[in-house]
Amino acid sequence: MSRLLEATNLNAAYLTPEGREVKAVDDVSLYIDEGEILGCAGESGCGKSTLGNVLALTARPPLYPISGRITIDGQTISLDRENKVPRTWRGEVVSMLPQGALNSLSPTARIRNLVGDVMKAHDAKMGKDEALDRARDRMKELGLPPRALDAYPHELSGGMKQRVITVISTLLNPKLLIADEPTSALDVSSQRALVEMLREMLNQGIMKGVIFVTHDLPLLKSISDRIAVMYAGQIVEVASAETIADNARHPYSTALLNAVLAPEPDTLVKRVEGIRGAPPSLAKPPSGCRFHPRCGLVMDICSAKQPAPVGTDLEFACCHWTAQHPDQVIRVEDVLARNDEVEE
Amino acid sequence: MAALLKANNIQKTFGHGKNAVHAVKGATFELEEGTITAVVGESGSGKSTLARLVLGLLPSTGGTLEFDGRDVTKLSFMESQRYWRDVQAVFQDPFSAFNQFFTVQRLLGRSMKLIEDKKEATERMHEALGHVGFEASDVLKKHPHELSGGQRQRIMIARALMMRPKLLLADEATSMLDASLRVNVLNVLRDLRDNLGTTVMIITHDIGQACYVAEQMLVMEKGDMVEQGSSKEVVFNPQHTYTKQLLADVPKLHGELGEMVH
Numbered sequence: 001m002s003r004l005l006e007a008t009n010l011n012a013a014y015l016t017p018e019g020r021e022v023k024a025v026d027d028v029s030l031y032i033d034e035g036e037i038l039g040c041a042g043e044s045g046c047g048k049s050t051l052g053n054v055l056a057l058t059a060r061p062p063l064y065p066i067s068g069r070i071t072i073d074g075q076t077i078s079l080d081r082e083n084k085v086p087r088t089w090r091g092e093v094v095s096m097l098p099q100g101a102l103n104s105l106s107p108t109a110r111i112r113n114l115v116g117d118v119m120k121a122h123d124a125k126m127g128k129d130e131a132l133d134r135a136r137d138r139m140k141e142l143g144l145p146p147r148a149l150d151a152y153p154h155e156l157s158g159g160m161k162q163r164v165i166t167v168i169s170t171l172l173n174p175k176l177l178i179a180d181e182p183t184s185a186l187d188v189s190s191q192r193a194l195v196e197m198l199r200e201m202l203n204q205g206i207m208k209g210v211i212f213v214t215h216d217l218p219l220l221k222s223i224s225d226r227i228a229v230m231y232a233g234q235i236v237e238v239a240s241a242e243t244i245a246d247n248a249r250h251p252y253s254t255a256l257l258n259a260v261l262a263p264e265p266d267t268l269v270k271r272v273e274g275i276r277g278a279p280p281s282l283a284k285p286p287s288g289c290r291f292h293p294r295c296g297l298v299m300d301i302c303s304a305k306q307p308a309p310v311g312t313d314l315e316f317a318c319c320h321w322t323a324q325h326p327d328q329v330i331r332v333e334d335v336l337a338r339n340d341e342v343e344e
Numbered sequence: 345m346a347a348l349l350k351a352n353n354i355q356k357t358f359g360h361g362k363n364a365v366h367a368v369k370g371a372t373f374e375l376e377e378g379t380i381t382a383v384v385g386e387s388g389s390g391k392s393t394l395a396r397l398v399l400g401l402l403p404s405t406g407g408t409l410e411f412d413g414r415d416v417t418k419l420s421f422m423e424s425q426r427y428w429r430d431v432q433a434v435f436q437d438p439f440s441a442f443n444q445f446f447t448v449q450r451l452l453g454r455s456m457k458l459i460e461d462k463k464e465a466t467e468r469m470h471e472a473l474g475h476v477g478f479e480a481s482d483v484l485k486k487h488p489h490e491l492s493g494g495q496r497q498r499i500m501i502a503r504a505l506m507m508r509p510k511l512l513l514a515d516e517a518t519s520m521l522d523a524s525l526r527v528n529v530l531n532v533l534r535d536l537r538d539n540l541g542t543t544v545m546i547i548t549h550d551i552g553q554a555c556y557v558a559e560q561m562l563v564m565e566k567g568d569m570v571e572q573g574s575s576k577e578v579v580f581n582p583q584h585t586y587t588k589q590l591l592a593d594v595p596k597l598h599g600e601l602g603e604m605v606h
Contacts, residue, residue, distance in 0.1 A: 043522040043523075043524065043525075044493065044522055158387065186387075187386035187387045187549055188386065188549070188551075188590065188593040188594050188595075189386060189589065189590070189593045191593070191595075192593045192595075215522055215523065216595075217523060217597065218552070218594070218595040218596060218597045219595045221595065221596075221597055222595040222596070223595075245597055245598060246598065255524065256523060256524055257597070259523040259524040259526070259527040260523050260552070260597050261523075261526075261527070261530075261550070261552035261553050261555065261556045262552045262555075262594070262596055262597045262598075263551045263552050263554075263555045263579045263591060263594055264555075264596070264597075264598070265580065267552065267555045267556050268555060268556075268575060268576060268579075271531070271534075272527045272531075272556070273527065273528075273531070274494075274523075274524035274525060274526070274527040274528040274531075275524045276528075278492045278494075278495075
């Protein structure tokens with residue numbers, strides 16, 4: 001398999017009104033192979049949506065990319081504060097499906113008007129009919145009713161709206177699609193339909209890779225090939241979906257996964273504990289490993305030195321404990337052992 | 345055990361004639377004292393309308409509601425006030441439920457007006473904060489922006505608890521929280537049941553959460569209550585096709601990768 005995305009040393013910060021910089025993406029490197037769905041998980045405010053914006057080159061003030069290189073399918077771009085992006089990138093090389101996209105449709109226009117606008121923005125010569133034909137064909141290929149394009153937004157269900165938006169945002173065959181919380185407003189049945197459609201699009205080669213950002217871990221497990229776990233602006237672990245679910249190599253992933261409630265027999269009886277304390281403020285991140293104030297496996301080195309990634313480009317964990325105990329399984333009781341002493 | 349709340353064929357229809365929307369088409373159920381009941385279903389199934397009926401925030405269009413032996417189907421203003429001392433609610437969005445400029449003390453102080461004895465009210469405020477795992481002196485002076493989503497939601501639960509309600513209703517109270525915070529809030533609800541004997545009704549679309557806290561489950565589909573029973577029966581031996589479909593669509597954390605996709 002060939003490499004689709006190589007993003008190295010990405011840095012991006014929000015500029016506060018007082019003129020301070022708050023780094024929300026801190027030296028993040030990410031790789032994706034062709035045909036892969038990479039899930040991106042983490043608690044609110046950990047920087048996962050920001051990372052999506054930086055990768056999709058849709059950063060807008062007060063968010064500024066600072067540095068980093070993104071290579072997608074052989075084309076490279078260097079990020080800087082100027083944030084000048086070649087027109088041809090957005091939509092064609094990388095496309096973004098932003099959070100809440102289904103609610104941003106104009107209520108007074110038929111969906112097909114949007115199709116025309118989108119295509120015209122990228123190819124001024126393309127006529128409305130041609131654009132619409134393309135959208136209709138695409139809908140048919142994916143087993144969706146083409147008449148949905150003639151509807152007004154209020155005539156469609158939330159799930160159908162989100163699927164149609166996804167089709168429109170990939171009309172230009174982007175190499176990489178970044179989907180930010182596309183399922184968070186949908187119920188489980190519509191979630192499933194959307195996820196199946198994304199897989200189908202990948203199989204048909206409409207796009208070559210997907211980054212799926214969500215905090216819904218069971219959903220990520222079922223759709224992703226690999227999962228990246230973010231904490232306080234950094235990626236702390238990347239591994240295959242099974243590894244993350246059953247044998248995570250970072251204490252934070254272990255604790256996060258432990259807190260997931262699924263309708264499984266032992267959920268009825270067991271008592272689950274969450275991680276005490278709150279994620280750190282990105283304006284003032286803790287020294288060393290950013291998870292150390294909440295971690296039960298903490299050692300002296302953890303607060304002194306930032307852990308280096310252990311593993312390969314595609315699967316790694318950044319943890320001093322894991323580096324020293326490569327064969328041991330992380331026990332969730334140990335990670336949560338400090339629950340009593342961590343301050344709320 | 346006695347039933348705290350009995351709903352008999354309770355209905356709600358919005359609009360008239362051709363435009364009528366039957367949001368709840370006759371639900372019959374009982375909430376037993378000291379248990380947690382979950383109402384599950386997808387968006388638009390009528391879960392929240394049912395919650396509003398139980399809370400007395402919407403007048404019903406049929407059926408009866410009995411609380412603690414009293415008929416509470418139709419309440420006058422004064423009766424409502426009394427009812428709301430016994431029945432309290434926590435809603436979905438902990439971020440918009442706060443006045444930004446009020447400290448926690450001032451916020452909780454407004455609810456104290458329902459309690460006549462001021463001294464007792466203050467005691468109850470401290471006690472309620474204790475129930476949700478706060479030290480009163482730590483949080484009373486704080487403004488909402490100094491609290492995380494989970495902490496805010498726990499304050500909201502504390503506010504409801506100050507009334508020492510017999511029934512606490514949580515409408516999607518945890519759906520905006522992250523997995524780890526969500527567990528903390530659900531644990532608070534479990535502890536309330538175990539330690540204070542509070543009856544809790546939670547409304548959620550997440551069967552996993554329902555499974556974790558509730559003994560009883562009510563499944564709603566398009567206004568119909570299609571299945572009810574103990575959580576164990578509903579989740580592991582569902583009878584109705586809708587329940588089966590709902591369960592099949594829930595992504596599982598453990599088990600085959602991609603079983604959902606193929």
